Amino acid sequence: MYLKRTAISLDEAKAFIAEAELKPRVITKRVREAHGFVIAEDMRATFPIPYFRRSGYDGYGILSEDDHDFPKSFEMVENVAAGDDFKKSLKPGQCIRIMTGAKVPDDVAKVIMLEVTKKTEDGRVLISESPAKSNISEIGEEIDKDELYLPKGTSLNAGAISVLVAFGVEEIQVYDKPKVAVVATGSELADSAGQNDGKIYNSNGPLLQGLAMENGAIATGEYVLPDQLDETRAMLDKLSRENDLVITTGGVSVGDFDYMAVIAQENDWKFNKLAMRPGSPTTFFIMNESPVVALSGNPSACFTGFWFFAEPLIRRFQGQKTAIKPGKAKVQMAYTKKNEFDRWLNGVLKDGQVSLNGQGQSSELSSLYQANCFFKIAHDSVAEVGQEVIVWQLPGR
Ligand SMILES: Nc1nc2c(c(=O)[nH]1)N[C@H]1C(S)=C(S)[C@@H](COP(=O)(O)OP(=O)(O)OC[C@H]3O[C@@H](n4cnc5c(N)ncnc54)[C@H](O)[C@@H]3O)O[C@H]1N2
Ligand code: MOO
Numbered sequence: 001m002y003l004k005r006t007a008i009s010l011d012e013a014k015a016f017i018a019e020a021e022l023k024p025r026v027i028t029k030r031v032r033e034a035h036g037f038v039i040a041e042d043m044r045a046t047f048p049i050p051y052f053r054r055s056g057y058d059g060y061g062i063l064s065e066d067d068h069d070f071p072k073s074f075e076m077v078e079n080v081a082a083g084d085d086f087k088k089s090l091k092p093g094q095c096i097r098i099m100t101g102a103k104v105p106d107d108v109a110k111v112i113m114l115e116v117t118k119k120t121e122d123g124r125v126l127i128s129e130s131p132a133k134s135n136i137s138e139i140g141e142e143i144d145k146d147e148l149y150l151p152k153g154t155s156l157n158a159g160a161i162s163v164l165v166a167f168g169v170e171e172i173q174v175y176d177k178p179k180v181a182v183v184a185t186g187s188e189l190a191d192s193a194g195q196n197d198g199k200i201y202n203s204n205g206p207l208l209q210g211l212a213m214e215n216g217a218i219a220t221g222e223y224v225l226p227d228q229l230d231e232t233r234a235m236l237d238k239l240s241r242e243n244d245l246v247i248t249t250g251g252v253s254v255g256d257f258d259y260m261a262v263i264a265q266e267n268d269w270k271f272n273k274l275a276m277r278p279g280s281p282t283t284f285f286i287m288n289e290s291p292v293v294a295l296s297g298n299p300s301a302c303f304t305g306f307w308f309f310a311e312p313l314i315r316r317f318q319g320q321k322t323a324i325k326p327g328k329a330k331v332q333m334a335y336t337k338k339n340e341f342d343r344w345l346n347g348v349l350k351d352g353q354v355s356l357n358g359q360g361q362s363s364e365l366s367s368l369y370q371a372n373c374f375f376k377i378a379h380d381s382v383a384e385v386g387q388e389v390i391v392w393q394l395p396g397r
Contacts, residue, residue: 005261005273007280010308010342016270016284017309020291022244024317025176031164034156037174038216038318043150046167048140053104056135057113060095060125064109071128073120080105095125104136111135153319155216178244178317180217180310182208183235185251185260186297187226203365204249204302208295211306212247214396215314215323227257236263240287244317247310250297253281260294267292275379276342278362279305299365300358304344304374307394323395328388329354329375335383342379346371347391354391372397 026040055061062074074095080086082101089107090096098104098111110130118126143149149167154160156174164172182205190199202224209219220243225232232251239246252260261272261283269285278301283294291313295305312322332355335345346368347354354375358367376390377383 007273007275008271010274010276013271013274013282013284013309014312017312020286020313022291022313022316024319026173027176028171029174030171031161031169034172034174035158035161036216037156037177038320039150039152039154039156039160040173040175040319042148042152043164043169045143045145045147045149048145049143049166050137050139050141053106053139054137055098055100055102055104055111056137057111058100059098059111059113059135060117060127061098061104061108061111062095062127063090063092063107065092067110067130070130071126074125074127076125109134175318177216177218178314179220179242180212180245180247180314181220181223181239181243182212183223183225183239183246183248185225185227185232185248187257189224204297204299207299207303207368208247208249208306212310212314215311216318217245217314227251227259229259229262232259233263236287236292240290240292243290245310245313246287246290246292247306248292248294249302252283252294252296264292264294276344277339278344280341282309284309296362298362300346300368301362303368303371304346307374325393327391327393329391330386331375331383331389332385334385335377338380338382339377340379343377344374345377347373347375349373349391349393354389
Protein backbone atom coordinates (compact mmCIF):
# COMPACT_ATOMS: atom_id res chain seq x y z
CA MET A 1 0.00 0.00 0.00
CA TYR A 2 1.53 3.36 -1.00
CA LEU A 3 1.97 5.80 1.84
CA LYS A 4 4.30 8.76 1.92
CA ARG A 5 7.23 7.90 4.11
CA THR A 6 10.14 9.85 5.53
CA ALA A 7 13.33 7.88 6.10
CA ILE A 8 14.92 8.32 9.51
CA SER A 9 18.43 7.33 10.57
CA LEU A 10 19.22 4.08 12.35
CA ASP A 11 20.14 6.05 15.50
CA GLU A 12 16.75 7.81 15.46
CA ALA A 13 14.98 4.48 14.97
CA LYS A 14 16.93 2.91 17.82
CA ALA A 15 15.96 5.86 20.03
CA PHE A 16 12.26 5.13 19.34
CA ILE A 17 12.89 1.51 20.30
CA ALA A 18 14.74 2.58 23.46
CA GLU A 19 11.98 5.00 24.47
CA ALA A 20 9.07 2.62 23.96
CA GLU A 21 7.32 2.11 27.27
CA LEU A 22 7.55 -1.52 28.39
CA LYS A 23 6.15 -3.25 31.42
CA PRO A 24 8.59 -5.93 32.56
CA ARG A 25 7.09 -8.36 35.10
CA VAL A 26 9.10 -9.58 38.08
CA ILE A 27 8.06 -12.98 39.40
CA THR A 28 9.26 -15.37 42.10
CA LYS A 29 10.76 -18.57 40.78
CA ARG A 30 12.23 -21.66 42.38
CA VAL A 31 15.98 -21.61 41.70
CA ARG A 32 15.95 -25.08 40.21
CA GLU A 33 13.31 -23.97 37.67
CA ALA A 34 14.96 -20.65 36.83
CA HIS A 35 17.44 -21.75 34.17
CA GLY A 36 17.26 -19.31 31.22
CA PHE A 37 15.54 -16.56 33.22
CA VAL A 38 17.23 -13.25 34.12
CA ILE A 39 17.64 -12.44 37.79
CA ALA A 40 15.87 -9.27 38.98
CA GLU A 41 17.75 -8.78 42.27
CA ASP A 42 21.37 -8.41 43.38
CA MET A 43 22.49 -11.52 45.25
CA ARG A 44 24.86 -11.01 48.19
CA ALA A 45 26.57 -13.76 50.14
CA THR A 46 24.70 -14.65 53.32
CA PHE A 47 27.79 -16.52 54.50
CA PRO A 48 31.40 -16.77 53.32
CA ILE A 49 32.61 -19.46 50.92
CA PRO A 50 34.40 -21.54 52.04
CA TYR A 51 32.29 -21.48 55.19
CA PHE A 52 34.95 -23.44 57.12
CA ARG A 53 38.69 -23.94 56.65
CA ARG A 54 38.74 -26.54 53.88
CA SER A 55 41.39 -29.05 52.95
CA GLY A 56 42.42 -28.85 49.29
CA TYR A 57 44.05 -32.29 49.27
CA ASP A 58 43.92 -35.78 50.70
CA GLY A 59 46.84 -36.00 53.15
CA TYR A 60 47.88 -35.27 56.73
CA GLY A 61 47.20 -32.18 58.84
CA ILE A 62 49.98 -30.95 61.14
CA LEU A 63 50.55 -28.16 63.69
CA SER A 64 52.67 -25.12 62.78
CA GLU A 65 55.20 -25.92 65.53
CA ASP A 66 55.90 -29.28 63.82
CA ASP A 67 56.43 -27.70 60.39
CA HIS A 68 60.26 -28.02 60.22
CA ASP A 69 63.10 -30.54 59.92
CA PHE A 70 61.62 -33.11 57.51
CA PRO A 71 61.63 -36.10 57.07
CA LYS A 72 59.81 -36.54 60.35
CA SER A 73 57.60 -39.23 61.88
CA PHE A 74 54.12 -38.44 63.33
CA GLU A 75 51.51 -40.20 65.40
CA MET A 76 48.21 -40.35 63.47
CA VAL A 77 45.30 -39.70 65.90
CA GLU A 78 42.18 -39.37 63.75
CA ASN A 79 40.84 -39.93 60.23
CA VAL A 80 38.83 -36.83 59.20
CA ALA A 81 36.51 -37.31 56.22
CA ALA A 82 34.68 -34.62 54.20
CA GLY A 83 31.59 -33.75 56.27
CA ASP A 84 33.26 -34.50 59.64
CA ASP A 85 33.69 -31.85 62.33
CA PHE A 86 36.79 -32.88 64.33
CA LYS A 87 36.99 -30.64 67.38
CA LYS A 88 39.82 -32.06 69.49
CA SER A 89 43.24 -30.39 69.66
CA LEU A 90 46.47 -31.99 68.45
CA LYS A 91 49.58 -32.29 70.56
CA PRO A 92 53.03 -31.65 69.06
CA GLY A 93 54.15 -34.72 67.11
CA GLN A 94 50.56 -35.72 66.27
CA CYS A 95 48.80 -35.47 62.90
CA ILE A 96 45.37 -36.19 61.48
CA ARG A 97 44.61 -38.01 58.23
CA ILE A 98 42.34 -35.60 56.31
CA MET A 99 40.43 -35.77 53.01
CA THR A 100 39.85 -33.21 50.27
CA GLY A 101 36.91 -30.96 51.19
CA ALA A 102 37.04 -31.85 54.90
CA LYS A 103 36.85 -29.19 57.62
CA VAL A 104 40.37 -28.50 58.90
CA PRO A 105 40.59 -28.12 62.71
CA ASP A 106 41.58 -24.61 63.90
CA ASP A 107 44.99 -25.66 65.20
CA VAL A 108 46.07 -27.43 62.00
CA ALA A 109 48.31 -25.13 59.96
CA LYS A 110 49.08 -27.24 56.93
CA VAL A 111 47.86 -30.27 54.97
CA ILE A 112 50.70 -32.37 53.57
CA MET A 113 49.77 -34.22 50.36
CA LEU A 114 49.51 -37.99 50.65
CA GLU A 115 52.10 -38.43 47.87
CA VAL A 116 55.00 -37.19 50.08
CA THR A 117 54.06 -39.38 53.05
CA LYS A 118 54.37 -43.05 53.98
CA LYS A 119 52.79 -45.24 56.67
CA THR A 120 55.51 -47.05 58.63
CA GLU A 121 55.27 -50.55 60.15
CA ASP A 122 54.84 -49.21 63.67
CA GLY A 123 51.56 -47.52 62.52
CA ARG A 124 53.12 -44.03 62.42
CA VAL A 125 53.30 -41.66 59.41
CA LEU A 126 56.57 -40.55 57.86
CA ILE A 127 56.32 -37.16 56.17
CA SER A 128 59.27 -36.58 53.84
CA GLU A 129 58.82 -32.89 53.00
CA SER A 130 56.61 -29.90 53.70
CA PRO A 131 55.32 -27.76 50.79
CA ALA A 132 55.44 -23.97 50.92
CA LYS A 133 51.63 -23.66 50.65
CA SER A 134 49.28 -24.64 53.45
CA ASN A 135 46.90 -26.54 51.08
CA ILE A 136 44.06 -25.09 53.16
CA SER A 137 41.40 -22.74 51.73
CA GLU A 138 40.67 -20.16 54.42
CA ILE A 139 37.16 -18.94 55.36
CA GLY A 140 35.81 -16.48 52.76
CA GLU A 141 38.78 -17.03 50.46
CA GLU A 142 36.47 -17.27 47.44
CA ILE A 143 33.57 -15.02 48.51
CA ASP A 144 33.26 -12.92 51.66
CA LYS A 145 29.99 -12.57 53.56
CA ASP A 146 27.90 -9.73 52.01
CA GLU A 147 29.90 -9.76 48.78
CA LEU A 148 27.88 -9.39 45.55
CA TYR A 149 28.10 -12.74 43.78
CA LEU A 150 25.34 -12.47 41.17
CA PRO A 151 24.30 -9.04 39.88
CA LYS A 152 20.77 -8.19 38.84
CA GLY A 153 20.37 -8.63 35.08
CA THR A 154 22.45 -11.83 34.86
CA SER A 155 21.05 -14.58 32.62
CA LEU A 156 20.80 -17.70 34.75
CA ASN A 157 22.93 -20.39 33.17
CA ALA A 158 24.00 -23.63 34.85
CA GLY A 159 26.88 -21.90 36.67
CA ALA A 160 24.59 -19.20 38.06
CA ILE A 161 22.06 -21.76 39.27
CA SER A 162 24.83 -23.71 40.98
CA VAL A 163 26.18 -20.67 42.88
CA LEU A 164 22.64 -19.83 44.09
CA VAL A 165 22.21 -23.40 45.32
CA ALA A 166 25.67 -23.23 46.97
CA PHE A 167 24.31 -20.35 49.07
CA GLY A 168 21.21 -22.34 49.97
CA VAL A 169 18.90 -20.03 48.00
CA GLU A 170 15.62 -21.71 47.09
CA GLU A 171 13.57 -18.91 45.49
CA ILE A 172 14.59 -15.80 43.59
CA GLN A 173 13.09 -12.82 41.81
CA VAL A 174 13.41 -13.05 38.03
CA TYR A 175 12.03 -11.20 35.04
CA ASP A 176 9.19 -13.12 33.49
CA LYS A 177 10.09 -14.13 29.95
CA PRO A 178 8.42 -11.78 27.48
CA LYS A 179 5.72 -13.36 25.34
CA VAL A 180 6.46 -12.76 21.68
CA ALA A 181 4.06 -13.47 18.82
CA VAL A 182 5.61 -13.95 15.39
CA VAL A 183 3.30 -13.20 12.47
CA ALA A 184 4.23 -13.96 8.88
CA THR A 185 2.07 -12.22 6.30
CA GLY A 186 1.92 -13.06 2.62
CA SER A 187 -0.49 -14.93 0.36
CA GLU A 188 2.56 -16.65 -1.14
CA LEU A 189 3.16 -18.53 2.11
CA ALA A 190 2.06 -22.13 1.88
CA ASP A 191 1.33 -24.27 4.90
CA SER A 192 2.05 -27.57 3.22
CA ALA A 193 1.77 -27.03 -0.52
CA GLY A 194 5.49 -26.40 -0.83
CA GLN A 195 7.16 -24.05 -3.22
CA ASN A 196 5.00 -24.72 -6.28
CA ASP A 197 2.80 -22.26 -8.14
CA GLY A 198 4.40 -19.11 -6.77
CA LYS A 199 4.23 -20.33 -3.18
CA ILE A 200 7.09 -20.58 -0.70
CA TYR A 201 7.49 -21.99 2.78
CA ASN A 202 7.27 -19.61 5.72
CA SER A 203 10.93 -19.79 6.69
CA ASN A 204 10.94 -16.38 8.41
CA GLY A 205 8.44 -17.54 11.03
CA PRO A 206 10.71 -20.16 12.60
CA LEU A 207 13.70 -17.84 12.08
CA LEU A 208 12.11 -15.12 14.22
CA GLN A 209 10.72 -17.58 16.77
CA GLY A 210 14.14 -19.16 17.18
CA LEU A 211 15.87 -15.80 17.52
CA ALA A 212 13.29 -14.66 20.08
CA MET A 213 13.86 -17.81 22.14
CA GLU A 214 17.66 -17.54 21.83
CA ASN A 215 17.32 -14.14 23.46
CA GLY A 216 15.18 -15.31 26.37
CA ALA A 217 11.63 -14.81 25.09
CA ILE A 218 8.74 -17.25 24.84
CA ALA A 219 7.50 -17.56 21.27
CA THR A 220 3.77 -17.97 21.72
CA GLY A 221 2.94 -19.36 18.32
CA GLU A 222 3.47 -19.23 14.61
CA TYR A 223 0.83 -17.19 12.82
CA VAL A 224 0.57 -17.09 9.04
CA LEU A 225 -1.81 -14.66 7.40
CA PRO A 226 -2.74 -13.94 3.78
CA ASP A 227 -2.30 -10.38 2.49
CA GLN A 228 -5.71 -9.28 3.68
CA LEU A 229 -6.14 -6.02 5.60
CA ASP A 230 -9.11 -6.83 7.86
CA GLU A 231 -7.82 -10.24 8.83
CA THR A 232 -4.32 -8.88 9.56
CA ARG A 233 -5.70 -5.97 11.60
CA ALA A 234 -7.95 -8.28 13.65
CA MET A 235 -5.14 -10.76 14.32
CA LEU A 236 -2.70 -8.01 15.35
CA ASP A 237 -5.34 -6.52 17.63
CA LYS A 238 -5.75 -9.89 19.36
CA LEU A 239 -2.05 -10.77 19.52
CA SER A 240 -0.96 -7.34 20.77
CA ARG A 241 -3.40 -7.73 23.69
CA GLU A 242 -2.16 -11.22 24.53
CA ASN A 243 1.60 -10.68 24.08
CA ASP A 244 4.34 -8.34 25.25
CA LEU A 245 5.72 -7.91 21.75
CA VAL A 246 4.54 -8.70 18.23
CA ILE A 247 7.04 -9.19 15.40
CA THR A 248 5.69 -9.33 11.88
CA THR A 249 7.47 -10.17 8.66
CA GLY A 250 6.40 -9.19 5.15
CA GLY A 251 3.80 -6.82 3.78
CA VAL A 252 5.63 -3.77 5.03
CA SER A 253 6.69 -2.16 1.77
CA VAL A 254 4.70 -0.22 -0.84
CA GLY A 255 3.14 -3.13 -2.78
CA ASP A 256 -0.62 -3.22 -3.41
CA PHE A 257 -1.01 -5.89 -0.73
CA ASP A 258 1.43 -4.53 1.88
CA TYR A 259 -0.80 -3.59 4.81
CA MET A 260 1.54 -3.28 7.79
CA ALA A 261 2.24 0.44 7.30
CA VAL A 262 -1.52 1.06 7.01
CA ILE A 263 -2.21 -0.68 10.32
CA ALA A 264 0.75 1.19 11.83
CA GLN A 265 -0.79 4.51 10.84
CA GLU A 266 -4.08 3.57 12.47
CA ASN A 267 -2.13 3.12 15.71
CA ASP A 268 0.63 4.95 17.59
CA TRP A 269 3.27 4.68 14.87
CA LYS A 270 6.87 5.70 15.40
CA PHE A 271 8.61 5.13 12.08
CA ASN A 272 7.97 3.45 8.74
CA LYS A 273 11.13 4.02 6.74
CA LEU A 274 14.82 3.82 7.54
CA ALA A 275 17.78 5.41 5.83
CA MET A 276 19.58 2.06 5.79
CA ARG A 277 19.57 -1.22 3.96
CA PRO A 278 18.53 -3.91 4.32
CA GLY A 279 15.14 -3.37 5.84
CA SER A 280 14.46 0.18 4.66
CA PRO A 281 10.63 -0.24 4.95
CA THR A 282 10.88 -1.48 8.59
CA THR A 283 7.97 -0.09 10.59
CA PHE A 284 7.44 0.30 14.32
CA PHE A 285 4.25 1.10 16.17
CA ILE A 286 2.44 0.60 19.47
CA MET A 287 -0.88 -1.27 19.42
CA ASN A 288 -2.89 -1.88 22.60
CA GLU A 289 0.21 -0.75 24.58
CA SER A 290 2.38 -3.48 23.04
CA PRO A 291 5.23 -2.72 20.64
CA VAL A 292 4.87 -4.11 17.13
CA VAL A 293 8.05 -4.46 15.06
CA ALA A 294 7.11 -4.92 11.42
CA LEU A 295 10.05 -6.35 9.52
CA SER A 296 10.69 -6.90 5.87
CA GLY A 297 9.68 -10.23 4.32
CA ASN A 298 13.08 -10.53 2.68
CA PRO A 299 14.75 -13.16 4.88
CA SER A 300 18.13 -11.49 5.35
CA ALA A 301 16.49 -8.11 5.99
CA CYS A 302 14.18 -9.83 8.46
CA PHE A 303 17.21 -11.33 10.28
CA THR A 304 18.94 -7.93 10.46
CA GLY A 305 15.75 -6.21 11.60
CA PHE A 306 15.30 -8.70 14.42
CA TRP A 307 18.75 -7.91 15.86
CA PHE A 308 18.50 -4.16 15.37
CA PHE A 309 14.96 -3.59 16.67
CA ALA A 310 13.39 -6.66 18.32
CA GLU A 311 16.36 -7.98 20.33
CA PRO A 312 16.81 -4.72 22.32
CA LEU A 313 13.10 -4.83 23.28
CA ILE A 314 13.25 -8.51 24.28
CA ARG A 315 16.34 -7.79 26.41
CA ARG A 316 14.73 -4.73 28.02
CA PHE A 317 11.73 -6.82 29.12
CA GLN A 318 14.33 -8.86 31.01
CA GLY A 319 16.13 -5.90 32.59
CA GLN A 320 19.04 -6.16 30.17
CA LYS A 321 20.70 -4.10 27.49
CA THR A 322 21.26 -5.44 23.99
CA ALA A 323 23.75 -8.31 23.94
CA ILE A 324 25.24 -7.12 20.64
CA LYS A 325 28.83 -5.97 21.12
CA PRO A 326 30.05 -3.08 18.97
CA GLY A 327 33.64 -3.13 17.74
CA LYS A 328 35.89 -2.74 14.71
CA ALA A 329 37.33 -5.23 12.25
CA LYS A 330 39.19 -5.28 8.94
CA VAL A 331 37.29 -6.38 5.84
CA GLN A 332 38.75 -9.40 4.09
CA MET A 333 37.29 -8.62 0.67
CA ALA A 334 36.53 -5.47 -1.30
CA TYR A 335 32.90 -4.32 -1.30
CA THR A 336 32.36 -2.17 -4.35
CA LYS A 337 28.60 -1.60 -4.52
CA LYS A 338 27.78 2.00 -3.52
CA ASN A 339 24.45 2.74 -1.90
CA GLU A 340 22.59 5.95 -1.14
CA PHE A 341 21.90 4.53 2.37
CA ASP A 342 24.26 2.95 4.92
CA ARG A 343 24.36 -0.79 4.31
CA TRP A 344 24.65 -3.27 7.15
CA LEU A 345 25.87 -6.57 5.79
CA ASN A 346 25.76 -9.76 7.77
CA GLY A 347 29.19 -11.27 8.08
CA VAL A 348 31.49 -13.81 9.63
CA LEU A 349 33.90 -12.30 12.15
CA LYS A 350 37.04 -14.16 13.14
CA ASP A 351 40.27 -12.90 14.69
CA GLY A 352 39.49 -9.26 13.94
CA GLN A 353 38.75 -9.98 10.25
CA VAL A 354 35.27 -9.81 8.81
CA SER A 355 34.06 -11.41 5.59
CA LEU A 356 30.77 -11.10 3.78
CA ASN A 357 28.40 -13.96 4.59
CA GLY A 358 26.73 -15.10 1.36
CA GLN A 359 26.19 -12.56 -1.40
CA GLY A 360 24.90 -9.66 0.69
CA GLN A 361 21.39 -9.77 -0.81
CA SER A 362 18.26 -8.99 1.28
CA SER A 363 16.52 -12.01 -0.20
CA GLU A 364 19.16 -14.51 0.97
CA LEU A 365 18.33 -17.15 3.53
CA SER A 366 20.72 -20.05 3.03
CA SER A 367 23.69 -18.44 4.80
CA LEU A 368 21.98 -16.87 7.81
CA TYR A 369 22.95 -19.74 10.10
CA GLN A 370 26.61 -18.71 9.73
CA ALA A 371 26.26 -15.00 10.46
CA ASN A 372 27.91 -13.88 13.69
CA CYS A 373 28.06 -10.12 13.09
CA PHE A 374 26.91 -7.17 11.05
CA PHE A 375 29.31 -4.70 9.50
CA LYS A 376 28.66 -1.29 8.09
CA ILE A 377 29.42 0.09 4.64
CA ALA A 378 28.68 3.79 4.93
CA HIS A 379 26.43 5.40 2.32
CA ASP A 380 28.06 6.43 -0.98
CA SER A 381 31.20 4.48 -0.07
CA VAL A 382 32.92 1.21 -0.82
CA ALA A 383 35.29 -0.89 1.30
CA GLU A 384 38.83 -1.79 0.26
CA VAL A 385 40.53 -4.98 1.43
CA GLY A 386 41.96 -4.37 4.92
CA GLN A 387 39.80 -1.32 5.56
CA GLU A 388 38.53 -0.91 9.12
CA VAL A 389 34.76 -1.07 9.52
CA ILE A 390 32.30 -0.94 12.41
CA VAL A 391 31.11 -4.41 13.42
CA TRP A 392 28.32 -5.50 15.73
CA GLN A 393 29.06 -8.91 17.12
CA LEU A 394 26.08 -11.18 17.81
CA PRO A 395 25.88 -13.09 21.08
CA GLY A 396 26.13 -16.86 21.32
CA ARG A 397 27.57 -17.38 17.83
N1 LIG B 1 8.47 -0.20 -5.33
C1 LIG B 1 9.17 -0.59 -4.28
N2 LIG B 1 9.29 -1.90 -4.05
C2 LIG B 1 9.99 -2.32 -2.98
C3 LIG B 1 10.60 -1.39 -2.13
C4 LIG B 1 10.43 -0.01 -2.38
O1 LIG B 1 10.93 0.85 -1.65
N3 LIG B 1 9.69 0.34 -3.46
N4 LIG B 1 11.36 -1.85 -1.10
C5 LIG B 1 11.99 -3.13 -1.34
C6 LIG B 1 12.67 -3.53 -0.14
S1 LIG B 1 14.12 -2.73 0.22
C7 LIG B 1 12.24 -4.54 0.61
S2 LIG B 1 13.16 -5.03 1.97
C8 LIG B 1 11.02 -5.28 0.31
C9 LIG B 1 10.18 -5.39 1.57
O2 LIG B 1 9.01 -5.99 1.24
P1 LIG B 1 7.97 -6.48 2.29
O3 LIG B 1 8.49 -6.36 3.64
O4 LIG B 1 6.71 -5.83 2.00
O5 LIG B 1 7.95 -8.03 2.06
P2 LIG B 1 7.15 -8.86 0.99
O6 LIG B 1 6.95 -8.07 -0.22
O7 LIG B 1 5.99 -9.42 1.67
O8 LIG B 1 8.23 -9.98 0.75
C10 LIG B 1 9.54 -9.72 0.28
C11 LIG B 1 10.17 -11.06 -0.13
O9 LIG B 1 10.29 -11.90 1.00
C12 LIG B 1 9.59 -13.14 0.83
N5 LIG B 1 8.95 -13.52 2.10
C13 LIG B 1 7.94 -12.86 2.68
N6 LIG B 1 7.58 -13.48 3.81
C14 LIG B 1 8.37 -14.55 3.93
C15 LIG B 1 8.45 -15.59 4.90
N7 LIG B 1 7.65 -15.61 5.97
N8 LIG B 1 9.38 -16.53 4.74
C16 LIG B 1 10.22 -16.51 3.65
N9 LIG B 1 10.18 -15.54 2.71
C17 LIG B 1 9.26 -14.59 2.83
C18 LIG B 1 8.56 -12.79 -0.20
O10 LIG B 1 8.05 -13.91 -0.87
C19 LIG B 1 9.31 -11.83 -1.09
O11 LIG B 1 10.12 -12.53 -1.99
O12 LIG B 1 10.27 -4.62 -0.65
C20 LIG B 1 11.01 -4.20 -1.79
N10 LIG B 1 10.13 -3.68 -2.75
O1 MOO C 1 15.73 -2.73 2.48
MO1 MOO C 1 15.38 -4.13 1.60
O2 MOO C 1 15.65 -5.10 3.02
O3 MOO C 1 17.10 -3.98 1.14
O4 MOO C 1 15.74 -5.35 0.50
